Amino acid sequence: DGGITQSPKYLFRKEGQNVTLSCEQNLNHDAMYWYRQDPGQGLRLIYYSQIVNDFQKGDIAEGYSVSREKKESFPLTVTSAQKNPTAFYLCASSIQQGARDNEQFFGPGTRLTVL
Amino acid sequence: SQQGEEDPQALSIQEGENATMNCSYKTSINNLQWYRQNSGRGLVHLILIRSNEREKHSGRLRVTLDTSKKSSSLLITASRAADTASYFCATERGNNRLAFGKGNQVVVIP
Numbered sequence: 001d002g003g004i005t006q007s008p009k010y011l012f013r014k015e016g017q018n019v020t021l022s023c024e025q026n027l028n029h030d031a032m033y034w035y036r037q038d039p040g041q042g043l044r045l046i047y048y049s050q051i052v053n054d055f056q057k058g059d060i061a062e063g064y065s066v067s068r069e070k071k072e073s074f075p076l077t078v079t080s081a082q083k084n085p086t087a088f089y090l091c092a093s094s095i096q097q098g099a100r101d102n103e104q105f106f107g108p109g110t111r112l113t114v115l
Numbered sequence: 116s117q118q119g120e121e122d123p124q125a126l127s128i129q130e131g132e133n134a135t136m137n138c139s140y141k142t143s144i145n146n147l148q149w150y151r152q153n154s155g156r157g158l159v160h161l162i163l164i165r166s167n168e169r170e171k172h173s174g175r176l177r178v179t180l181d182t183s184k185k186s187s188s189l190l191i192t193a194s195r196a197a198d199t200a201s202y203f204c205a206t207e208r209g210n211n212r213l214a215f216g217k218g219n220q221v222v223v224i225p
Contacts, residue, residue, distance in 0.1 A: 004157075006157075031211050033212075035215075040217070041217055042203060042215040042216050042217040042218055043158075043203070043215040045212060045213075048210070048211075048212060050210065050211060056210070058212070088155075090157055090158065092157075092158075094211055100145075101145075101146055101163055101165070102207075102211050103148060103160040103163060104158075104160065104213060105160070106150075106157035106158040106159070107157050108156055108157045109155070109156065109157050111155075
């Protein structure tokens with residue numbers, strides 16, 4: 001899982017509550033990403049950030065929000081507007097915007113269950 | 116094979132056999148990457164092949180790329196029980212974003 005940590009590993013939430021998932025990296029990477037993974041599915045991009053204080057919506061941003069106030073941190077908030085939030089959430093980072101052949105480094109994931 | 120709209124594939128093999136999985140994509144690419152995911156864990160990068168390369172090796176892994184057919188294959192030779200995992204291909208979409216396939220699940224039976 002490299003130098004990326006996600007917490008908590010398991011998270012339970014009641015319907016109607018917002019919840020924030022933590023992602024921290026010590027790799028000095030510029031770019032960070034949030035993905036959602038549902039059973040039997042690939043990864044779908046929620047939000048990504050190429051540099052501090054900047055982020056862009058991915059393919060399924062509705063019902064989610066992020067911030068990038070520090071290079072090493074990229075928290076994801078799952079809001080009550082997200083209709084089906086139960087999923088496995090993965091955070092990733094890559095070394096540098098515009099660099100060739102960027103591979104992504106992933107955290108261990110957070111499994112969110114809405115009760 | 117995996118691509119955006121196909122169901123994930125599953126492969127069950129005996130330890131010591133080779134495992135081959137395929138990936139197809141739709142647009143032109145700079146590179147194609149393969150990742151492994153153990154159950155309930157994050158993804159781990161395995162290998163990257165550039166669009167001007169046709170074959171690449173890394174240990175027991177062999178990746179091929181056919182840009183004319185927009186397809187790639189990953190071969191794991193002499194499989195081990197520890198190779199049991201899901202394998203994803205990913206292509207770059209621009210702005211350092213990756214598009215992932217739905218994955219191939221491989222089970223290696225000891």
